[in-house]
Amino acid sequence: xxxxxxxxxxxxxxxxxxxxxxxxxxxxxxxxxxxxxxxxxxxxxxxxxxxxxxxxxxxxxxxxxxxxxxxxxxxxxxxxxxxxxxxxxxxxxxxxxxxxxxxxxxxxxxxx
Numbered sequence: 001x002x003x004x005x006x007x008x009x010x011x012x013x014x015x016x017x018x019x020x021x022x023x024x025x026x027x028x029x030x031x032x033x034x035x036x037x038x039x040x041x042x043x044x045x046x047x048x049x050x051x052x053x054x055x056x057x058x059x060x061x062x063x064x065x066x067x068x069x070x071x072x073x074x075x076x077x078x079x080x081x082x083x084x085x086x087x088x089x090x091x092x093x094x095x096x097x098x099x100x101x102x103x104x105x106x107x108x109x110x111x112x
Contacts, residue, residue, distance in 0.1 A: 014051050017044030053077075 021041050057070035090097055091105055 010051055014044060014047035017041070018048065 018041060021044070053074045056074055058066045088105060089095075090101075097105075
């Protein structure tokens with residue numbers, strides 16, 4: 001949407017990789033899609049995330065209060081992302097967990 005409204009090429013560039021990766025999979029809705037294929041999207045997702053976070057912080061010429069509020073929000077969000085990543089690190093790296101710790105990390109019934 002921002003690419004159309006503001007004619008921002010950065011939005012189109014970051015979104016193009018995601019569209020090019022997901023569009024072929026929409027033709028095969030009856031097949032199993034494995035999550036390890038998502039690693040190919042990671043650079044594009046990081047580009048989209050950094051683009052959106054830069055919009056939250058604001059342009060360099062914006063008011064000081066605006067950039068401070070945006071920076072605090074972005075900083076808080078990044079700290080939350082790091083904390084959640086640390087929480088799930090044992091699962092992602094295949095470490096041995098007892099049943100209670102495993103169930104504590106399974107937030108959705110479809111994850112088990």
